[in-house]
Amino acid sequence: xxxxxxxxxxxxxxxxxxxxxxxxxxxxxxxxxxxxxxxxxxxxxxxxxxxxxxxxxxxxxxxxxxxxxxxxxxxxxxxxxxxxxxxxxxxxxxxxxxxxxxxxxxxxxxxxxxxxxxxxxxxxxxxxxxxxxxxxxxxxxxxxxxxxxxxxxxxxxxxxxxxxxxxxxxxxxxxxxxxxxxxxxxxxxxxxxxxxxxxxxxxxxxx
Amino acid sequence: xxxxxxxxxxxxxxxxxxxxxxxxxxxxxxxxxxxxxxxxxxxxxxxxxxxxxxxxxxxxxxxxxxxxxxxxxxxxxxxxxxxxxxxxxxxxxxxxxxxxxxxxxxxxxxxxxxxxxxxxxxxxxxxxxxxxxxxxxxxxxxxxxxxxxxxxxxxxxxxxxxxxxxxxxxxxxxxxxxxxxxxxxxxxxxxxxxxxxxxxxxxxxxx
DNA sequence: CAACTAATTCAACAAGCGTTGAATTAAGTG
DNA sequence: CACTTAATTCAACGCTTGTTGAATTAGTTG
Numbered sequence: 001x002x003x004x005x006x007x008x009x010x011x012x013x014x015x016x017x018x019x020x021x022x023x024x025x026x027x028x029x030x031x032x033x034x035x036x037x038x039x040x041x042x043x044x045x046x047x048x049x050x051x052x053x054x055x056x057x058x059x060x061x062x063x064x065x066x067x068x069x070x071x072x073x074x075x076x077x078x079x080x081x082x083x084x085x086x087x088x089x090x091x092x093x094x095x096x097x098x099x100x101x102x103x104x105x106x107x108x109x110x111x112x113x114x115x116x117x118x119x120x121x122x123x124x125x126x127x128x129x130x131x132x133x134x135x136x137x138x139x140x141x142x143x144x145x146x147x148x149x150x151x152x153x154x155x156x157x158x159x160x161x162x163x164x165x166x167x168x169x170x171x172x173x174x175x176x177x178x179x180x181x182x183x184x185x186x187x188x189x190x191x192x193x194x195x196x197x198x199x200x201x202x203x204x205x206x207x
Numbered sequence: 208x209x210x211x212x213x214x215x216x217x218x219x220x221x222x223x224x225x226x227x228x229x230x231x232x233x234x235x236x237x238x239x240x241x242x243x244x245x246x247x248x249x250x251x252x253x254x255x256x257x258x259x260x261x262x263x264x265x266x267x268x269x270x271x272x273x274x275x276x277x278x279x280x281x282x283x284x285x286x287x288x289x290x291x292x293x294x295x296x297x298x299x300x301x302x303x304x305x306x307x308x309x310x311x312x313x314x315x316x317x318x319x320x321x322x323x324x325x326x327x328x329x330x331x332x333x334x335x336x337x338x339x340x341x342x343x344x345x346x347x348x349x350x351x352x353x354x355x356x357x358x359x360x361x362x363x364x365x366x367x368x369x370x371x372x373x374x375x376x377x378x379x380x381x382x383x384x385x386x387x388x389x390x391x392x393x394x395x396x397x398x399x400x401x402x403x404x405x406x407x408x409x410x411x412x413x414x
Numbered sequence: 415c416a417a418c419t420a421a422t423t424c425a426a427c428a429a430g431c432g433t434t435g436a437a438t439t440a441a442g443t444g
Numbered sequence: 445c446a447c448t449t450a451a452t453t454c455a456a457c458g459c460t461t462g463t464t465g466a467a468t469t470a471g472t473t474g
Contacts, residue, residue, distance in 0.1 A: 012451085030237055031320050034432060044453060049433060051451095111372060112319040113238050118372050126374070149368060149377035150388055156372070157364020161356060165318060165325050165363070167333070170356035181357055181401045185392045194388045219421085241462060251423060256463060258421095 013051050015041040020062040025102040028109035029059055029117065059110075063103045067095060069129040077136040084137065085187025086179050092155055093175045096163065105163055108156075125152050137190060150189040154182060220258050222248040227269040232309040235316035236266055236324065266317075270310045274302060276336045284343040291344065292394025296386045299362055303370065304382075312370055315363075332359050344397060357396040361389060 019040035023032035034055050038045040052058040072095065076087045095101055110117040130148040139147060158178070161167040170178065188194065226247035230239035241262050245252040259265040279302065283294045302308055317324040337355040346354060365385070368374040377385065395401065 028320055033430080035430085045432085046434080046454085047452070055432065109319045112316045113235055121372055122374060145376060146388075149374050152374055153364040153368045153377060153389075154361055154392070155364070156367045157360040157362070160363045160367055161360045165328055167329060167356050167359055169352060170360060181353075181396075182360075184395070185361070188391070189388075240460080242460085252462085253424085253464080254422070262462065 012041060012043045012047060016043060016048060016051060016058070017062055020058055021099075021102050021106065024059060024062055024106035025109070026105075028106070028113060030110075030113055034058075059106075063107055067100045067103075069124075069132070073129065073132045073136060076133060081137075081191065082187070083183075085185070085190060086183035088133070088151075088186055088190075089155075089179045089182045090175060092158075093178060096159065097175075101163075104159075108159060109164070125156075134190070139190070147189055147194060150194060151186055154185055154189065158182065219248060219250045219254060223250060223255060223258060223265070224269055227265055228306075228309055228313065231266060231269055231313035232316070235313070235320060237317075237320055241265075266313075270314055274307045274310075276331075276339070280336065280339045280343060283340060288344075288398065289394070290390075292392070292397060293386050293390035295340070295358075295393055295397075296362075296389045297382060299365075300382045300385060303366060308370075311366075315366060316371070332363075341397070346397070354396055354401060357401060358393055361392055361396065365389065 016037065019037045020032075023037050023040065026032070034048050035045045037058075038048055048055070048058055052061055072091050076084060076091050079087055096104060107117055107120055111121045112118075126148055130151055131144060134144045134148055158170075162171050162173075162178075223244065226244045227239075230244050230247065233239070241255050242252045244265075245255055255262070255265055259268055279298050283291060283298050286294055303311060314324055314327055318328045319325075333355055337358055338351060341351045341355055365377075369378050369380075369385075
């Protein structure tokens with residue numbers, strides 16, 4: 001293959017992908033139009049269909065994550081157990097502040113509108129990231145789902161306020177400050193006393 | 208006014224408003240189409256323009272919140288200072304599980320796509336809800352914005368995981384269980400030691 | 415009843431969307 | 445050079461969106 005193309009040139013595919021990532025993460029799947037992406041890439045809209053097929057396939061291609069949670073999980077696990085919360089927050093901020101985080105923002109924005117994207121988020125966050133971490137920590141299975149949910153609630157809230165809603169000062173705060181504030185919270189959710197661990201669902205009394 | 212209308216009948220205005228609230232909170236501003244709202248209300252699409260003007264005006268009318276944060280703030284403030292975190296979470300869940308919460312979900316979904324809605328969320332969450340609470344607690348002004356951001360990050364994450372992404376078991380957990388898990392976190396964010404309270408922004412070292 | 419007004423219906427508009435297919439250009443291969 | 449194949453351009457399709465304006469219906473008032 002690769003016939004009829006100058007060797008060193010990748011044509012406009014990369015430009016489209018870059019523009020797609022930018023637009024998808026900034027506007028979400030629906031609001032980011034194929035025409036706008038093409039315009040930002042300096043390309044005819046039909047090129048997108050030519051290279052990627054449909055808009056949804058472009059979305060998937062743009063989100064093909066260079067992030068492998070496994071490496072991050074094992075990195076967070078190595079070190080003193082008492083600091084695992086701070087290490088998780090630190091790692092988390094580094095990933096989300098990197099270009100790879102843009103893909104996450106895109107899929108999260110889209111998750112607000114489409115169930116198929118919400119399902120994508122659920123699967124990734126829990127099964128690929130948090131649950132392996134909890135397993136590595138040796139958290140009992142019957143506690144893992146609840147603890148994992150708590151961690152997800154605090155970290156997704158960080159994403160929401162820092163990158164989506166852009167609350168100040170948390171949106172511009174240096175990593176260290178955020179880590180010091182959220183570290184203990186995550187630590188407690190992972191390994192500490194979080195009510196409901198004994199009787200996970202006490203009864204239907206409670207609301 | 209009110210001429211030419213049968214007294215006891217509110218016509219289709221209420222049906223449209225109810226359908227609008229349902230669709231906006233479930234899909235967000237863009238994905239909820241005027242035609243779909245009209246269909247659910249059993250009404251011609253042009254009736255919406257006739258009654259409300261534009262789609263955006265319908266959105267505002269549907270969101271006209273029956274929620275006055277002031278009452279909730281003073282309710283949370285009354286009681287032992289050591290339990291203010293749990294009381295806030297309890298109150299928070301009650302409001303968001305009520306029909307009034309649907310309006311919040313709608314504006315939050317829309318905030319993911321439109322800056323004007325994100326600004327609405329910022330203004331409401333901070334200036335109307337959290338900051339008055341912090342002022343009532345006597346939190347110093349230079350700490351208030353940071354503590355408020357932390358509270359917002361955890362509570363918005365709760366909204367995200369419980370109502371938008373619908374992570375289980377947190378999405379179906381009884382109030383008491385959530386309160387016991389998040390209460391201490393909120394308590395610490397409001398009144399405890401959250402690093403950065405001394406030097407709010409230490410330096411640009413940190414990431 | 416006649417007059418007036420609000421509510422409702424219906425058809426259509428302009429604009430934007432994703433997508434398609436046919437033509438044209440460019441580049442590497444025999 | 446001729447051949448092939450990918451890249452690019454251009455115009456257009458079918459569809460959905462929010463919105464409009466002209467007709468029609470219904471109910472209250474004088």
